[in-house]
Amino acid sequence: MNALSYPAVDTAADAASHRPLLDVSGVTLQYKTRDHLVTACYRVDFQLFQAERFVLLGPSGCGKSSLLKAVGGFLAPVEGAIRLNGHAVTQPGPDRMMVFQEFDQLPPWKTVKQNVMFPLLASGKANRREAEEKALDAIAKVKLTKFANSYPHTLSGGMKQRVAIARAMAMEPDVLLMDEPFAALDALTRRKMQEELLQLWDDVRFTMLFVTHSIEEALVVGSRILVLSPHPGQVKAEVNCHDFDLASTGSPAFQSTARRIHTMLFADEVEAQGSTGA
Template identity: 40%
Template sequence: MSLDTSSNRPAAGTASGVGDGTPLVSIRHVSKRFGNGTLAVRDVHLDLASGEFVSLLGPSGCGKSTLLRMIAGLAAPSEGSIDWPAEAGGKPGEGRGLGFVFQDPTLMPWADTLSNVMLPLKLRHVPLDEARDRAAEMLALVGLKGFEKSYPRELSGGMKMRVSIARALVLRPKILLMDEPFAALDEITRHRLNDDLLGLWWKERFTAVFVTHSVFESVYLSQRIVVMAARPGRVMADLDVSAPYPRDELFRTSGDYARLCRLASGKLKEAIGS
């Protein structure tokens, strides 16, 4: 379903004209039942295309985070499959350049900012000088140049999340998975990080999958919004947000944005009531 029919936005899967339409990830009739018998996710069927920005929108308990963890290979489906057609034969996390940003920054408190961002490179045995340069470059990209020697206790919540994003992006992943990374932040900081995230996505051309409870955030960020219902988690709508990029404060205060938010909110209400 389309929330808008503007032709100004790049086609889904080809952000800024990048990508050939081949799905990066194919989720085929995936269900997840936990050991206690709880069916968390039921029969999810989705394609995630190269370069697109997708939000998973739904209430608490609808399986958004569980689905994200299965895409990352941190949990296995009970039924169905999660395949990577563009890189046949691999398993989740094997050479695919996958980054994950959790709800909390999960930084090492004893390490400075630069060392936190360097960690994935060290684990890949990247030479120290190269790792240091790449981490410094990524910190500059997320607006933290000059804070390389700061420790997590010296950073604000928004700055800690920037470090977490820099760490996830330092390996130049093809797909960035984000599990409500801005939920605990104040509105001003959240808006600023939304803008910065879109700038990074536009520049780096990764596929973004963003979990959120916020209709407003999902409409502002996304090309597609996958609306999920709870108990068990399942897809109720796959919405095409055809608004042009780049998006900024003028879009956030526009009539088009308000209209798109109303339409998405209506779909979410239907999902909650289903």
């Protein structure tokens, strides 16, 4: 048996007959600046089922990262509710692990293996032997076995992000939260990481909530996409994209769907320009 043992669900359609794993209902998020109270998103609803790859897509400032932080328990809604497995989300927990865009989340004095083991030991979820077993299994799944004893400063940006993913996956969270994890990578490395993420999902079938502002990435990585309007973010549409992958990016269906989402995202801006004669 693999050290990483997520429940297997063949398709989102299979899961749809069951209750949602994550239920975000009427959520409004706000934060304070020096002079203003800013509404990041307004009355957002969505449900995430086990083993789905769900993407929050929208322009900068639409509140998608704020929504991810709220699901992680780092930001409390001023309106609405977030429930995981039927329980209200009120604080961070090991059932939701976050992968950030930045590469500086790895303590530089710990090896790859030690970095992956650390949250398992700190949370008390595993003893040292169990933590090492789970860490090595996760490291193997992200294809870094040869670098298990290397330090972060010797790794490329893509390799560091693989370590961050392995560290989160080793905890076997109910939901893996990914905040534009590949945005800082060059185009070729980003595409490679998308490919490896999808392969990892095929192997493990984890549940993922992924944030991006790239339409192509959303269509490749996601099985469903929630399209958010410009600030404050509100739900514009939900798009099913089960049939797309990296090999289909040049297909007419992929390009047509991408254009449709682009129109959704920028319809408000075009309308505003038309009303002002711009």
